Amino acid sequence: LIGGSLALALKKAGAVSHVCGFSRDAQNLTQAIELGIIDQGAKDLADCVKDADLVMLAVPLQAMRSIFSQIKPHLKAHAIISDVGSAKGIVVDYAREIWPEGLPSGFIPGHPIAGTEKSGVSAGFAELFNERKVILTPVSESSPQALETLTAVWQICGARVESMDAQTHDDILAATSHLPHVLAFGLVDLLAHHSEHEAIFRYAAGGFRDFTRIASSDPVMWRDICLTNKQAIAKNIRAYQQHLSLMLNLVEQADAQALEHLFTRAKHARDAFTDSLK
Amino acid sequence: LIGGSLALALKKAGAVSHVCGFSRDAQNLTQAIELGIIDQGAKDLADCVKDADLVMLAVPLQAMRSIFSQIKPHLKAHAIISDVGSAKGIVVDYAREIWPEGLPSGFIPGHPIAGTEKSGVSAGFAELFNERKVILTPVSESSPQALETLTAVWQICGARVESMDAQTHDDILAATSHLPHVLAFGLVDLLAHHSEHEAIFRYAAGGFRDFTRIASSDPVMWRDICLTNKQAIAKNIRAYQQHLSLMLNLVEQADAQALEHLFTRAKHARDAFTDSLK
Numbered sequence A, B: 001l002i003g004g005s006l007a008l009a010l011k012k013a014g015a016v017s018h019v020c021g022f023s024r025d026a027q028n029l030t031q032a033i034e035l036g037i038i039d040q041g042a043k044d045l046a047d048c049v050k051d052a053d054l055v056m057l058a059v060p061l062q063a064m065r066s067i068f069s070q071i072k073p074h075l076k077a078h079a080i081i082s083d084v085g086s087a088k089g090i091v092v093d094y095a096r097e098i099w100p101e102g103l104p105s106g107f108i109p110g111h112p113i114a115g116t117e118k119s120g121v122s123a124g125f126a127e128l129f130n131e132r133k134v135i136l137t138p139v140s141e142s143s144p145q146a147l148e149t150l151t152a153v154w155q156i157c158g159a160r161v162e163s164m165d166a167q168t169h170d171d172i173l174a175a176t177s178h179l180p181h182v183l184a185f186g187l188v189d190l191l192a193h194h195s196e197h198e199a200i201f202r203y204a205a206g207g208f209r210d211f212t213r214i215a216s217s218d219p220v221m222w223r224d225i226c227l228t229n230k231q232a233i234a235k236n237i238r239a240y241q242q243h244l245s246l247m248l249n250l251v252e253q254a255d256a257q258a259l260e261h262l263f264t265r266a267k268h269a270r271d272a273f274t275d276s277l278k
Helices: A002-012 A026-034 A045-049 A061-074 A089-098 A144-156 A166-192 A197-202 A206-211 A219-228 A230-252 A256-277 B002-012 B026-034 B045-049 B061-074 B089-098 B144-156 B166-192 B197-202 B206-211 B219-228 B230-252 B256-277
Strands: A054-057 A080-083 A110-112 A133-136 A160-163 B054-057 B080-083 B110-112 B133-136 B160-163
Touching: A002 A144, A045 A061, A054 A061, A054 A144, A061 A089, A061 A219, A080 A144, A089 A166, A110 A144, A133 A144, A144 A160, A166 A197, A166 A219, A166 A230, A166 B166, A166 B197, A166 B206, A166 B230, A166 B256, A197 B166, A197 B256, A206 B166, A206 B206, A206 B256, A219 A230, A219 B256, A230 A256, A230 B166, A230 B230, A256 B166, A256 B197, A256 B206, A256 B219, B002 B144, B045 B061, B054 B061, B054 B144, B061 B089, B061 B219, B080 B144, B089 B166, B110 B144, B133 B144, B144 B160, B166 B197, B166 B219, B166 B230, B219 B230, B230 B256
Parallel strands: A054 A080, A133 A160, B054 B080, B133 B160
Antiparallel strands: A110 A133, B110 B133
């Protein structure tokens, strides 16, 4: 979804002369050529990257280390090496294991905050990144030229590009995306095991449907995110547990004033967030 | 919203000959008459209920006890006395305080699982209850005739009526509605106090918007729900805390298999719930 959409957007803008794709699944490559997403399917990774000015990894986080190791001997000097993974610290860690002598100047991890519930090359579309944020997390070795070029690449796709360090990215995404996913998966799983679970789901209404939508996300992808951004996610779960204990206490004490105050504060923050999207 | 919509639906169906409304706010009554929602605005509660075959209380939960006390001396024999509150045990408790000798045979609390984010008589519409569930919670004194009539009243409005005891209702709603609201309010409030809260809300995306939609609900109404269904909500928060501790442990242990298993189970339950709505 992400890799194919990026290729489509860059081709549509006339920003690339040749797109070479690689996939473990040959069928994907055939389909990508038929859909006009790539110009060529490579037989192996070495073949795919040897002439590339920009190498973009759109693979599960846990696959990154092995791919870095396989492409390292074949990269062009000054090639930009980036990715689209949902956690960034782990990508830097994997890369440092493969390049212990120091990372290439073109190495800049990235994360487009965009997607749909679908996946696969056939789900891609050129407008996916339009008006969406892309976070780049350059390392100390990253060259300003590479950052400038990669920023332009995403801007051509309509994205708003921002840079920050990998740790800040992981902390922010743990709070706004990873924690809510864990909470939603947890609620649905809890209720599915409730002795009254049939009744519970029968009487659930629109609010419940919205609240649990993200619990329909891909379990394997979320497993990988939990494993690769473990520290920040655990920290956020613990902070949430503390806040929930405080709320439980207010409910048990029937503290009307404090409950109303907290709910009002939350409503204002949520309404301000929604207004900021307009 | 709820009382006015019920009156509109019953009038539209030709199921009522005369609707008398009461409100603390005389302006509401004038508006309700102008909108054709009620036939008459009563000067006081006694006047409103003395000739009524059906008395429907659409007032905040915390106001019920006082209203029961005020209407008791003026009710017709065999009048149906019902309400539309989001918690039911507390309504039965309040009624038993006012009728210590035993509840009237027409007493049957109820809860239409319907609503919008709006409130007030001008927000009402006759189709609000169409295809929505209404839960009735008869007590031991409730007569089968009263239950049959009240069921017919809601069915005329297009609702699917089901009966259960008040405790079961409160347990189910605590899980499907009250707990998710507490969790959403809690998450937004936690993040609003985060040291990085500006960045956090700036990088939040569609999933976060859906997940936190219910945190825009009316704080006073939710305060009252927390106070009046305290036991069941506290029980559900504690169960959720336990489940979250289990998940935190899986994340900290990096238990890939158990995380994937839990996320997959949740996704299946959530997808099955969505399919059941189609």
